[in-house]
Amino acid sequence: MKQKIGLAHGEGGELTHQLIQDVFVKSFGHEIQTKLDSAILPSLQNNMAVTTDSFVVKPIFFPGGNIGKLAITGTVNDLAVSGAIPRFITAGFILEEGFAVQNLKSIVQSMAEEASQAGVHIIAGDTKVVEKGSVDGIFINTTGIGEMNEKNRPKPEWMKNGDAVIISGTIGDHGISIVSARNELGLMTDVKSDCASLNHLIGELTNEVDGIRIMRDPTRGGLATTLVEICEDFQVTIELEEASIPVRRDVQGACDILGFDPLYIANEGKVVIIVDSNFVEKAIDIMRQNEFGRNTSVIGQVSTKGSGKLLLKTPFGTTRRLQRLSGMLLPRIC
Template sequence: MTDHAHQYLASGPNFAEGEVIERIEVFRKRRPRLRDTVVTLAHGAGGKASAALIDAVFVEAFRNPYLESLGDGAEVTLPTGQRLAISTDSFVVQPLRFPGGSIGHLAVHGTVNDLAMAGAIPSWLTAAFVLEEGLPIEVLQGIVADMAAAAAAAGVDIVTGDTKVVPKGAADGMFITTAGVGLIPPDRKLTPQSVRPGDKVLVSGTIGDHGMAVMLARGDLAIEADIASDTAPVNRLVDALFAAAPDTRWLRDPTRGGVGTICNELAHDANVAVALDEQSLPVRTDVAGACEMLGIDPLYVANEGKVVAVVPPDQADAALAALQQHPLGRDAALIGDIAAQPAATVVVRTGFGGTRIVDKLVGDPLPRIC
């Protein structure tokens, strides 16, 4: 069925018609099933294997309305009526330092950005460390200094934490877990269900920078390229976006699995088609070259300082201008739009006039990049 679907979609622009599209919709709406008997690296990659594990193990055990939205954070309402966003994330990247950042930067930026994707104003973080016996104190101090600088730049405080030490060989230097809390302004409401056909899809800058920077920093690839991670806090960029496009429908930071994966999540959750324009996707030449050598589509490569936004068509120009005026959004681009059909599907319009399906990967070709 998948091969027929690809052929059908590549045949021309009328991909919203015909029996094949109905079969695609049924296929896309199926929930991934957990068939594995042991945990694999694919289960931590943000793709289909991750979704199956989360649904079958964690959602099944902890099921509640807050969790079932499966966003980057949970939204809870206080007795006062104020809305809070709460998020948590763990970081296991290797190496601990890479061009453009470190595990310390990621630990702050990742949670700050998850809160911002809920429309919240990030305010407070917690930090928990699992340290391997033998880790040099100087290394730990450097990473903690990175976290302090990142928190100051994002305007958040690290208010509590925890430290555990495990025997040598039981961890890989250090793992960090951060959690965060922020207030959601009353005029911000972001849900997949608010996305409508005709809405526009924007990205705040070049894609794939972080994943390729970390892979090259490991030194396992015979590729030389000056690629730095894009890790950065995007909360103030999001504030600028809301000021220009107050009716912004949906936000997500394309980390593990990249733009392709989060667009698939949107398409499934909103039951819409996300149509991307291949020629509009901003990819640095050196990143594109490295991806081509590795046989990886940049759409699936992780980012740590980018935002994908869906905005109403009448606010798209203002949104794009606001992003481009911010230092983190200089390379922002309008990359596609939302259509009604084929529902729960992501397609890319190629430069040759055809289309191709962008499915959700099972795993991640670049493990441990965050």
């Protein structure tokens, strides 16, 4: 008989103890175990970066990853784009009664592998179980703690006319892979999620290149929403060149069929960077040497004409203003 999660697995008694031993300790190692209610760690030398994220992606397994891998990469990337070296991650699981223990094991194993690749330690965890129907399978919350590298810290306040906007590769892959995996809209593609930890790519870049103004991972809301936020927060105008933005043909095709714009589709393994134009060539060289930056492209520039606006220059020579994602596009993409 296949093992299933029961409510008692979440009650803190004997079965919780067994589940922790059997699933979490096996994959995460003894690190996560503690005889106190908290993990005790040495303090960091430098400033600390902290981020938190809940993952509710549907389906939980999709081409290119699963909810566990995504939880690690998402948190690692939030730290990395802030200029921090990811150090520690906590993981909170909410499981539905009846969830297959085998699926939990696969998810936890993916988390362990991705954490190891990214060089972060999973230090604390928690498991709750709710009745069948009270949650859709599994939700994961991860909180990340990173250590700032002050030398490499992005300087958004230095953004100026002519700074280049770079993206590390094609946009929209994650969102389209999820829609395709859901099989709801009759869409079938070979698109895989791009979900990946970008801290090594970002580390290689920031160690070598000065003049990084800001980095962001364009997840929910896509590239356009991320850039609108930068424009508003720092009162700059950004002009994007639509023709320069890398989009896979099958992603563009899927978007055309579904009436989506790839600019608003979530990415989980891309970073958008604004950099002093004097350093842009060096930045691209370095990024393209990393497996997750092969298709790095310059896609626009910062302008001081006007302020706080994201503009898109189309191949037809027209310019339109882009806003934040409005209304509903794709729920439960991460």
